[in-house]
Amino acid sequence: MSSSSLICELARQFYDLGWVTGTGGGLCIREGERVIIAPSGVQKERMTPEQMFTLAMDGTVLERPADPKLKPSECSSLFLTAIRLRNAGAVIHTHSMHAMLATLLFESEFVISEIEMIKGIQGMGYHDRLIVPIIENTARESELAESLQAAIEAYPETQAVLVRRHGVYVWGRDWVHAKTQTECYDYLFRAAVEMRHLGIPTDATKGASDAGISSRPAGQYARR
Amino acid sequence: MSSSSLICELARQFYDLGWVTGTGGGLCIREGERVIIAPSGVQKERMTPEQMFTLAMDGTVLERPADPKLKPSECSSLFLTAIRLRNAGAVIHTHSMHAMLATLLFESEFVISEIEMIKGIQGMGYHDRLIVPIIENTARESELAESLQAAIEAYPETQAVLVRRHGVYVWGRDWVHAKTQTECYDYLFRAAVEMRHLGIPTDATKGASDAGISSRPAGQYARR
Amino acid sequence: MSSSSLICELARQFYDLGWVTGTGGGLCIREGERVIIAPSGVQKERMTPEQMFTLAMDGTVLERPADPKLKPSECSSLFLTAIRLRNAGAVIHTHSMHAMLATLLFESEFVISEIEMIKGIQGMGYHDRLIVPIIENTARESELAESLQAAIEAYPETQAVLVRRHGVYVWGRDWVHAKTQTECYDYLFRAAVEMRHLGIPTDATKGASDAGISSRPAGQYARR
Amino acid sequence: MSSSSLICELARQFYDLGWVTGTGGGLCIREGERVIIAPSGVQKERMTPEQMFTLAMDGTVLERPADPKLKPSECSSLFLTAIRLRNAGAVIHTHSMHAMLATLLFESEFVISEIEMIKGIQGMGYHDRLIVPIIENTARESELAESLQAAIEAYPETQAVLVRRHGVYVWGRDWVHAKTQTECYDYLFRAAVEMRHLGIPTDATKGASDAGISSRPAGQYARR
Numbered sequence: 001m002s003s004s005s006l007i008c009e010l011a012r013q014f015y016d017l018g019w020v021t022g023t024g025g026g027l028c029i030r031e032g033e034r035v036i037i038a039p040s041g042v043q044k045e046r047m048t049p050e051q052m053f054t055l056a057m058d059g060t061v062l063e064r065p066a067d068p069k070l071k072p073s074e075c076s077s078l079f080l081t082a083i084r085l086r087n088a089g090a091v092i093h094t095h096s097m098h099a100m101l102a103t104l105l106f107e108s109e110f111v112i113s114e115i116e117m118i119k120g121i122q123g124m125g126y127h128d129r130l131i132v133p134i135i136e137n138t139a140r141e142s143e144l145a146e147s148l149q150a151a152i153e154a155y156p157e158t159q160a161v162l163v164r165r166h167g168v169y170v171w172g173r174d175w176v177h178a179k180t181q182t183e184c185y186d187y188l189f190r191a192a193v194e195m196r197h198l199g200i201p202t203d204a205t206k207g208a209s210d211a212g213i214s215s216r217p218a219g220q221y222a223r224r
Numbered sequence: 225m226s227s228s229s230l231i232c233e234l235a236r237q238f239y240d241l242g243w244v245t246g247t248g249g250g251l252c253i254r255e256g257e258r259v260i261i262a263p264s265g266v267q268k269e270r271m272t273p274e275q276m277f278t279l280a281m282d283g284t285v286l287e288r289p290a291d292p293k294l295k296p297s298e299c300s301s302l303f304l305t306a307i308r309l310r311n312a313g314a315v316i317h318t319h320s321m322h323a324m325l326a327t328l329l330f331e332s333e334f335v336i337s338e339i340e341m342i343k344g345i346q347g348m349g350y351h352d353r354l355i356v357p358i359i360e361n362t363a364r365e366s367e368l369a370e371s372l373q374a375a376i377e378a379y380p381e382t383q384a385v386l387v388r389r390h391g392v393y394v395w396g397r398d399w400v401h402a403k404t405q406t407e408c409y410d411y412l413f414r415a416a417v418e419m420r421h422l423g424i425p426t427d428a429t430k431g432a433s434d435a436g437i438s439s440r441p442a443g444q445y446a447r448r
Numbered sequence: 449m450s451s452s453s454l455i456c457e458l459a460r461q462f463y464d465l466g467w468v469t470g471t472g473g474g475l476c477i478r479e480g481e482r483v484i485i486a487p488s489g490v491q492k493e494r495m496t497p498e499q500m501f502t503l504a505m506d507g508t509v510l511e512r513p514a515d516p517k518l519k520p521s522e523c524s525s526l527f528l529t530a531i532r533l534r535n536a537g538a539v540i541h542t543h544s545m546h547a548m549l550a551t552l553l554f555e556s557e558f559v560i561s562e563i564e565m566i567k568g569i570q571g572m573g574y575h576d577r578l579i580v581p582i583i584e585n586t587a588r589e590s591e592l593a594e595s596l597q598a599a600i601e602a603y604p605e606t607q608a609v610l611v612r613r614h615g616v617y618v619w620g621r622d623w624v625h626a627k628t629q630t631e632c633y634d635y636l637f638r639a640a641v642e643m644r645h646l647g648i649p650t651d652a653t654k655g656a657s658d659a660g661i662s663s664r665p666a667g668q669y670a671r672r
Numbered sequence: 673m674s675s676s677s678l679i680c681e682l683a684r685q686f687y688d689l690g691w692v693t694g695t696g697g698g699l700c701i702r703e704g705e706r707v708i709i710a711p712s713g714v715q716k717e718r719m720t721p722e723q724m725f726t727l728a729m730d731g732t733v734l735e736r737p738a739d740p741k742l743k744p745s746e747c748s749s750l751f752l753t754a755i756r757l758r759n760a761g762a763v764i765h766t767h768s769m770h771a772m773l774a775t776l777l778f779e780s781e782f783v784i785s786e787i788e789m790i791k792g793i794q795g796m797g798y799h800d801r802l803i804v805p806i807i808e809n810t811a812r813e814s815e816l817a818e819s820l821q822a823a824i825e826a827y828p829e830t831q832a833v834l835v836r837r838h839g840v841y842v843w844g845r846d847w848v849h850a851k852t853q854t855e856c857y858d859y860l861f862r863a864a865v866e867m868r869h870l871g872i873p874t875d876a877t878k879g880a881s882d883a884g885i886s887s888r889p890a891g892q893y894a895r896r
Binding site: 115125 | 693696715767769772773776777809810835838839865868869
Binding site for chain 3: 786787788789792797798799848851852853855856858859862863866867869870872876
C-alpha cells in the first residue's frame with residue numbers, strides 16, 4: 001500500500017477512536033527524504049490519496065494535489081521538527097479527549113508510573129516513571145514549532161509532547177511504531193483521568209503528591 | 225452522490241456517534257432554493273434516499289416520498305429558520321448526550337475558552353470565549369422555532385443553539401462545514417462535562433465562576 | 449428480510465451497543481401467532497437464521513434448529529408474557545450497563561422528567577414523568593416471569609420493566625417500535641447515571657428528592 | 673475457519689473493544705496437544721494467519737512463521753500455564769481499562785456479588801460472590817507465570833486472574849467459552865468502577881466494607 005493510501009486508512013481508524021474529529025489532528029509518513037502529509041482543514045475520515053502533499057525535509061512542497069484549494073496541514077512544521085530532531089519515520093497528532101484532559105491535571109510534566117502499558121513506550125520499563133512534557137498552546141498551530149523543539153531537546157528520551165488544552169504529538173521510527181506508541185500514550189492519558197476520578201495517584205513512586213495541579217512543581221523543561 | 229444519499233450516509237455515521245438514536249435528531253442539506261430533508265420518526269441509521277422530502281425555503285413540500293405514512297421531520301421549521309437567517313447550506317440536530325448534559329451545567333449561555341477545538345468554529349480563535357445560547361425546551365419541536373429565531377438574532381456570530389434538556393442545532397455554509405462544526409461543538413460539550421467532574425472551570429478567562437448553575441448570570445439573549 | 453435474519457442483524461447491532469455481551473440479553477419478533485426467538489447461551493453477534501426457534505404464544509416449540517444442543521432463550525417466558533399482556537410485536541432484553549446502573553439509583557421505580565428523549569416513549573410528552581418499574585432479580589431468568597407480569601399489570605402504560613442489578617425488558621408494537629423505544633430508554637438510563645454524578649436531580653418535577661436511594665418511597669407497584 | 677484465521681478475527685474484535693491496543697494483550701487457541709498463538713509486539717488488529725506460531729504443550733515451537741523477526745507472544749508461558757492447569761481450550765489476555773482500574777480498587781481479591789452477569793461465569797449463580805485473585809505485576813510478562821500458577825492453584829474455581837495495574841487473563845474450555853467469559857468479566861470490572869464512582873458497594877453480601885482499598889483484608893491467595 002502506498003503511504004498516501006495508508007495515511008487515509010489510518011486517519012479513518014483514528015477518527016473512529018475520536019482522535020481526529022472536526023478536521024483536527026493529523027499524521028505524516030516519511031519516505032526517505034520525503035514526507036507525505038495530509039492537507040489542512042479537511043474531514044480526516046474522508047481523505048483520498050490524491051489529496052496528499054509531498055514535502056522535502058525543509059518543508060518545501062515537492063508534490064501537491066490538483067485541487068488548488070488544498071494547503072498542507074497546519075501541523076507540517078511541527079511534524080518536520082520531530083522528524084529532523086528524532087529521525088522519526090512517522091508523526092501523529094491527536095486531539096484525543098484523554099490527551100487534552102490529561103494536560104489539565106498536571107503543570108509542566110505528565111507523570112505516570114507502574115502501569116503495564118508504559119512498557120509500550122520505547123526505552124521504558126514497568127518500574128520507570130513515564131514523563132511527557134507539556135507545552136503551552138498558542139493561537140496558531142505553526143507557532144508551536146519553537147516550543148515543541150525546545151521540549152524535544154529538553155527531554156531527549158521522550159516519544160511525545162503534550163500541548164496544553166489541545167492534544168498530543170507522538171512519533172516513532174515508522175508508522176507502526178508511531179501508531180502503537182500513540183495507542184499506549186492514549187491509554188495512559190485516559191488512565192490518569194480515571195485514576196484522578198478515583199482518587200488514586202498516577203505516580204506510584206511518590207505517593208499522593210499529584211493530588212492537584214496547584215501542588216505540582218513548575219520547572220518546565222527540567223531534565224529527568 | 226446525491227444529497228438524498230448523502231443524508232442517509234451521514235445519518236448512519238451520526239447514529240454511530242450516538243447523536244441520532246431513538247429516531248431523534250436529524251439533518252437537512254440545501255440545494256439552492258430547495259431543502260432536502262429526512263422524514264419524521266424513522267430510524268435514522270436505516271433511511272433510504274427514496275424516503276427524503278424536498279421543501280421550498282418557505283416550507284412548502286415540493287417533492288415527497290411515495291410512502292403516504294411519511295411526514296417531513298418535526299425539525300423542518302427549525303432547519304428552515306437557520307437556513308433563512310444564516311444562509312446555511314446544511315443544518316444538523318443532535319440529541320448527543322454531551323450536548324444535553326452541557327445544558328444542565330449553565331443557565332442561559334454555554335461558555336468555554338482556551339480549548340484548541342474552539343478554533344474549529346467559524347470566526348473563533350483559541351483565546352476567544354465561545355458562547356452558545358441555550359433556549360428552553362418546549363413540548364413540541366415545531367414550537368421551538370420562535371425561540372430559536374430569537375437566539376440566532378441575539379447571537380449574530382453563533383453557529384449553534386443549544387436546547388435545554390434536549391440537544392443542539394448546528395449549521396454551516398455546506399454539509400462539510402455543518403458536520404465538522406458539529407463535531408467540534410460536541411467535543412467541547414463533552415469537555416465541559418468532563419472538566420466539571422474534575423473541578424476545572426470551563427471558562428479560563430474568568431476563573432472559577434462557573435462552579436454551579438446557581439451562580440450564572442441569567443441575562444438570556446444578552447449580546448456578547 | 450425474514451424475521452430470523454432480522455433478529456441476527458439486530459443482535460449484531462445490539463452487541464456493538466454493549467447490550468448483549470457475554471451471551472446475555474436477547475430479542476424476539478412476533479409473526480401473527482408465532483414468535484421467532486433466539487437460542488439460549490450463544491454469542492449474540494454471531495447467530496445465524498438457522499439457529500432460531502419458533503414458539504406458539506403458549507410457549508410450545510413449533511420449529512427448532514437442527515442442532516440438538518440448542519435450547520430456546522431463557523427469556524422465552526418473559527418475552528411471551530409481554531407479548532400476551534401487551535400484544536407486543538417484538539420484545540428486547542438488554543444487559544446494558546446503563547440500565548443495570550440505573551436500577552442501583554432508585555428503589556422501586558426509575559423516574560425521570562423533562563428530557564427530550566422521553567417523547568420517544570409511547571404516550572409520553574416532554575412534561576410527563578416517565579416511570580419504569582424495577583423488579584427484583586431472581587436466580588433464574590425464567591423465575592422472573594411472575595414478577596414481570598405483576599409489574600406490567602401494575603403499570604398499564606409502561607413500555608419497559610427494569611430488573612434490579614440485571615437489565616431491562618422493552619417491547620413495542622413491532623420490531624422498529626421496540627428497538628427505538630429501547631434506544632430512548634437506554635439514553636434516559638445513561639442520562640440518569642450522568643446526572644447523578646453531576647448532582648442534578650433526574651425528576652425535575654419534584655426538586656432534589658432523588659438524592660439517594662434511601663430517600664425513595666418504597667411503594668412497589670403503586671399506580672402512577 | 674482455521675484457528676489461525678479465527679485468532680486474527682477475534683483480535684480485530686478485541687481491538688475494537690479496547691482490549692488489545694498498543695500491541696498489548698493477546699489470545700491463543702488449543703488444538704489437541706498443539707497451541708496456536710500470536711506473535712509478540714505486533715498490531716493485534718492487523719495480524720494475518722501466516723504470522724501465527726504453533727507450540728507444543730511444553731512451549732516447544734512446532735511451527736513458526738516465515739518472517740524471522742517474529743517471536744511468540746510474551747504471554748506464551750502464562751497461556752500454557754492456564755492450559756495445563758485447567759485443561760483450557762483457549763486463553764485471552766486483555767489490557768482492558770476496566771480490568772486495569774478494577775485492580776486499583778481491591779487489595780488481593782476482586783469481589784462482586786448480585787449482578788446478573790456473574791451467571792456468565794462457569795459455576796456461578798446470581799447469589800454467589802465472584803472472587804478474582806489479583807497478582808502483583810512484574811517487570812517482564814514471562815516472569816508472571818509463577819505467580820499466575822500459584823493463584824490458579826489457590827483459587828481452584830476461578831476462570832480468571834487479574835494482574836495489578838496491568839490487565840486480566842481469562843480462559844475457557846474452548847474459544848467461545850473463553851471469549852464470552854471475558855466479556856462477562858469485563859462487564860463486571862466496569863460495573864465495579866462505576867459503582868465505586870456512585871458510592872455503591874460491589875459486594876452486596878457484606879455491606880459497605882469495600883469503601884476503600886485500605887480497608888481490604890490482605891490475605892492473598894486465601895481460599896474462599
